[in-house]
Amino acid sequence: MNAFTTNASLVLYPTEPDWVPDDPEALIIFLQAAGLAGDPLIKHENSFLAGEKFLDHISFMGCSPNIKFSDENNDGKFTFIHLTITPTITALTGKHSFAPHCPHCKKPEKNWRELLKDNQLTCSHCQQTANAWQFNWRKSAGFARCFIEITDIYPKEAIPQPLLLESLKKRFQISWGYFFIIPK
Secondary structure (H helix, E strand, O other): OOOOOOOOEEEEEEOOOOOOOOOHHHHHHHHHHOOOEEEEOOOOOOEEEEOOOHHHHEEEOOOOOOOOOOOOOOOOOOOEEEEEEEEEEEEEOOOOOOOOEOOOOOOEOOOHHHHOEOOEEEOOOOOOEEEHHHOEOOOOOEEEEEEEEEEOOOOOOEEEOHHHHHHHHHHHOOOEEEEEEOOO
16 A cells, blocks of 8 residues: 555554544644645655654664655655555555464464455464454554555664654544555
């Protein structure tokens, strides 16, 4: 589902998978007012340049991250914000998604790709069925109707500041989490 990039992304999502904002424009306004998102990208709907306070909201690991905030090479490989809202709960997984751990027996389900049906998984160890988002994906997949994708961020290269997640929670009355995705 990674709409525009072929690179890895950091994705923020509401922890209640069926939640969407009553007014999607309110989420965009919030992201821009907070300085995470900036001006809209003309060629991609619901995509925005990184805002002036982007680095206040996202912490990069390491001593010298290589972040590009513009498409200098015209290859789409730069950091921007993309908002996706879907009509139904959508699984966002990638080639690096870990084997999720069952919420019942805590064992990893290695065959999850074959077993994932209608956002449900049946554990091959204990035979219990649960919603896929109840499994522990260890920040490598997410299930929601609303995703805030921060492109060109590789797993564990950066994380959202707690204040950003708290601000989203305060404004929209829903807890937020994050994960990393590398497209297939």
